[in-house]
Amino acid sequence: MNREQEQEYVAYVTVRLPALRRVAAQLAGDPHRGDDLVQQAATKLFVKWRQASRARNLDAYVHTILVRTMLDDRRLGWSRVGLAPEAGADRPAAARDDDTRLVLHAALAQMPPRQRAAVVLRFLADRPVDEVAEILRVTPGTVKSQTADGLATLRRLLGEHPDTGPATTAVKGEAR
Incomplete structure (x- = not known):
């Protein structure tokens, strides 16, 4: 990947990151796992950026990566391990x-x-x-x-x- 393509990738991910995190948190059922999904998806996107940047609908392409990553992770045993306390367990009203x-x-x-x-x-x-x-x-x-x-x-x-x-x-x- 040349420098210009890398800058395009960084610009795209930077702009789309809040929306991707929001969607991933809901897909994963946990904001922390959502962040992990976004990280994995961003890495996959970087590897495939040449192909992805030519996609007809880049957002759809990235959402596909995000959903596929979530489905793949659900198949692994570690996805059932809860690292964070239940939502709202220690928070005030x-x-x-x-x-x-x-x-x-x-x-x-x-x-x-x-x-x-x-x-x-x-x-x-x-x-x-x-x-x-x-x-x-x-x-x-x-x-x-x-x-x-x-x-x-x-x-x-x-x-x-x-x-x-x-x-x-x-x-x-x-x-x-």
Whole structure:
């Protein structure tokens, strides 16, 4: 990779880093593991930068790397080891929005990985169905069904939590 390509890579990753971290934290179910995913994805992107920089949709290309990395990591045993205490275990009472965010975050962590990926990419990353299908390497119909199933799972999980209001409000309010 020449110096100009390296500068393009650094510029791209620097600009996209906050959004990638936000998406990865939701995909991983943990902000620390999300940071690990972003680091792994950034490394893979660096290695493939020549090819990636010519991609029709670079953001979709990077999201594909991120999702594939998350799915690969889920297959490994170490991904089930919890290094951080449960969310909210030692924190003081927070505002309702923070509580809602934590509840949603916990619900996302309980979802099957492909449903979580579909919901996070569609609503948190605000990606269209066709792009999510390309990222996940499935048909648009599969994205729609995974998204619908994921939202149903979220509603079920959030409906079981006593501190949440109507499940649809929590999903719509936080996911967008």
